[in-house]
Amino acid sequence: MYNVADMLILVGVLLTLVFSGVHIAVSLGLASLLGLYMVTGDLQAMTSFASNTAYEALRDYVFAVIPLFLLMGEFLSKCGAASDLFALVNRTTRRIPGRLGVATVLANAVFAFITGVSIAAAAAFSKIAYPEMRRHGYERKFALGCIAGSACLGMLIPPSVLMIVWGVLTELAIGKLFIAGIIPGFLVVGLYTMYILWVAKTQPHRVGEGPNLPEPQRLARAGIDAMPVQDLRTILWSTVGILALVVIVLGGIWFGFFTPTEGAGVGATLALLLAMARGMKPREMMEAIVSVGRTSAPLLLLLVAAQLYSRVLSMTGVTGMAKEFFVNSGLSPYAVLVLMVLIWFALGAIIDSISIILLTVPVFAPVAMALGFDPIAFAIIGILAIETGLLTPPFGILVFTVKAAVPDEPDLKNGEIFRGSVPYWMALLVAILGIVIFPQLATWLPNLGNVVPVK
Template sequence: MFDFSTALLIIALLFGLVFMGVHVVVALGIASAVGIYMVTGKLRIVEATMASTAAEALRDFTFAVIPLFMLMGEFIGRSGAIGDIYVAINRGLRRIPARLAIATVLGNTVFSFVTGVSIASAAAFSRISYPEMKKHGYNPGFALGAIAGSSCLGMLIPPSVLMIVWGILTEQSIGRLFLAGVLPGALLASMFILYILATAYLRPEKVGAGRDQFPAVSEAADNPGNAVSSTSTEVGVFTSFAGVGGIIAAVLGGIWWGVFTPTEGAGAGAALALILAFFKGMNLRGFINAVYSVGKTAAPIMVLLLTAALYSRTLAMTGITSAIRSFFIESGLQPWSVLAIIVMIWFVLGMIIDSISIMLLTVPIVEPVAMSFGFDQLSFAITGIIAIEAGLLTPPFGLLVYTVKAAIQDDDVGVQHIFMASIPYWAIMLLAVLLVVAFPGIANFLPDSLM
C-alpha cells in the first residue's frame, strides 16, 4: 500500500540532507531509518532491517568485485605498463595530426579495461600526457579537456565500477553489463578522436600548429603511481602490451564465456596484475601502498552500497516505486519525454554530487519506470551510465575537472579553462546517449551474441 506522506518525507529528507552537505551515506542511513520507523512504528524492526540488510550484503560475493577490480587497476598502474603503452601508441601515430591528444584517448581506452574508476584515469594521464602536449605547443585548455573528457571512458568500458553498482542495484548480470559497454565505449572513443582531428584541421594552433613531431619521451610520461620508472624500451613496451593485453583477455574473456564469475575474474585479474607489477619492478612498499590506496577508495563505496540497499528496501516498503511508475504511465507522456526527464535529472544532479551517489539515489526509482515504458534494460543502463558520467565534467562539482587540475599543479591554467574545454566532450556524450537510445543494438549486440 502506498504511503504518500512517508514516501514524500523520505525523499525530501534524503535530498535535503545531501544538499545541506551531509555525506550521502549518512543521509541514506538516516532517511531509511526514519522511513522504516514511520511505516512500522517500531524501533525493533528498524534495527532488525538494518542488521539483516548489512548481513546479506556482506555475505554477497558480488560486493568483492569492486575492490578486486580496483586492486587490479592499481597494480597495473604502478607497474608503469600504462606509461609504456602510451609511448607505443604515440609512436604508432607519428604521421597523424594531434596524435598526442589521440594517444591520450586511446591510452585512456586501454587503461579503462584495467580500472573501473575514471578518477584514476584522469590523475594518471594528467601526469603522463599533459607535459608532452604542453611541451609541443598544445593549448593547455584543449590538452586538459582531452584528458578529462576521455577519462570518462573509465566508467563505460568494463570493468566499470558504475556498471557493477548498477548491476547490484537492479539485480542484472554484471557480465552482460560489461559486454554491453564495449561497443558504446568504442563508439564514444571514436567520436572523441573525430572531434580532436576536426579541431586539428580547423584550428591547428590548438595542437601546436604543426609542431607535433615525435618527442623524446620525458620522465613526465611515467605513470605517477609507478613505483619504478618505466624504461619505455622495446622490450619494456612489448612486456607491457603483452601483460596488460593478457590480463584483459583472461579476465573479461573468462567472465564473458562463463569460465568464472565476475568476482572470481576480479580476483584472478588482481593476482595476474600483481605478478606483472612485480615483474616490472614494483617492490614491497609499492605493494603495500597499492593495497592501502584501494582500501581508502573502496571502503566508502562498500558502505554506500550497504546504505543504498537499505534505502531500496525502505522505498519498497512505502510503495513509492510503484506509485511513481503509475504516475508516469497515467500522465500520458510519451516514452521519449519520460527518458528526457530522467536524463535531465541526472544532468542536474551531476552538477552537485558524484556519480555513484547519483546512481544510489535515483536508479532504484527510475529504472522500474523506464522498464514500464518499454525501454530495453541493457541499453537503458548504458544510457544512464553515460549520462551520469557526463556529470563529472559539469560545473560546479565536476570531479574529473578538479582531479585533473590537482594532478597537473599548473597555476597558469584555471579550473574554468578546463571546464570550457570539456564542453565538447560533454556534448559528444549527450550525442552518444541519443544514439544508444535510438539504436539499442549498440549495447545489446555483444551480450546477445556471446552470452
C-alpha cells in the same frame, strides 16, 4: 501502501540531508530508518530489518568484485602501465594529425579496461600526457580538456565501478553490463578521435602544428628531439601483458568460464604477477592494497545503505507510486526518458556519480522497465548521462583531479579546463542519443555471450 504525504516526507528528508552536505551513506541510512519506522511503528522491528539487510549485503558474493577490480587497476597503475601504454600508442600514431591527443584517448581506452575508475586515469595522464602535449606546442585548454574528457572512459568501459553499483542495485548480471559497455565505449572513443582530428585539420595551431604558431607554442616545441627514447621492447611487452590480461578477464566472463567476481580475482592475481615482473617493490604493493582499502570500504558502506534504501522505497510504495505516475501520465516513454536524463544532468552538476546512482536508480529503473526500455540499454544510457557530471561545473570531479595533478601551472583556473571539456561532454550526449535510437549498440554483445550470473 502508505499515503502520498508520508512518501513525500520520506523522499524530502533524504534530499534535504543530501543537499545540506550530510554524507550520502548517512543520508540514505537515516532516511531508510525513518521509512522503516513509518511502516512498522516499532523500533525493534526497524533495527532488526536494518541489521538483517546489512548482514545479507556484506556476505553477498558480488561485493568482492569492487575491491578486486580496483586492486587489479592499482597494481598496474603503480608499475607504470599507463606510461607504457601512452608511449606505445604515441609511437604508433606518428603520422596522424594531433597524434598526442589521439594517443591520450586511445591509451585511456585501454587503461579503462584495467582500472574502472576515471579519477585514476585523470591523475595518471595529467602527469604523463600533459607535459608531452605542452612540449609539442599544444594549446593548454585543448590538452587539459582532452585529458579530462578521455578519462571519462574509465566509467563506461568495463570493469566500471558504476556498472558494478548499478548491477547491485537492480540485480542485473554485472557481467552483461560489463560486455554491454564495450561497443558504446568504442563509439565514444571514435567521437573523441574525430573531434581531435577535426581540430588538427581546421585549427592546427591548437595541436602545435601549422606554419603560424603563436610564440608561446613555437617556443614550447624547442628541444623535442632531445627527449629521451624509451626502450620499445620493454613498453611493447608491457602492453601485450595488459592486453592479454584484459582478454583473459573479460573473455572469461563473456564466455562463461567464470563469474565477474571470479574474473576480478583472476585479474588481480595476474596484475600482481605482471607488476612484479615490471619490478614493483613490496612497499609499492602495500601502498596499492591500502589505497584500494581506503577507496572500496566507503563504497561498500554506500552500497549497504543503498540496498536498505531500495527495500524501504518498495515497502513504503515510493517505487510503485513513481511507476504508476509516469506510466499513467500520458507522456511518451521517450519523453519520460528525457526527463530522467535531464535530472541526471542536473544532479551531475552538484553531487558525485555514485551518489546519483544510489539516489535515482532504485526509482528510475522500475519505471524504465514498465515503459518497455531494455534494462541493459537503459543502464548504459544512464551511466553515460551520469558520466557527463564528471565534466559539468561547478563540481566536475575530473576537472578538479586534472587541476590538482597538473604540474607547474600556478595560473591555471578550473574554468579553462571546463571550457576545454565541452566538446567531450557533447560527444557523450551524442553517444546517449545513439543508444536511444539504436539500443542494439548496448544489447548485441551481451546477447551473444554466455555470461555466468553474478550470484
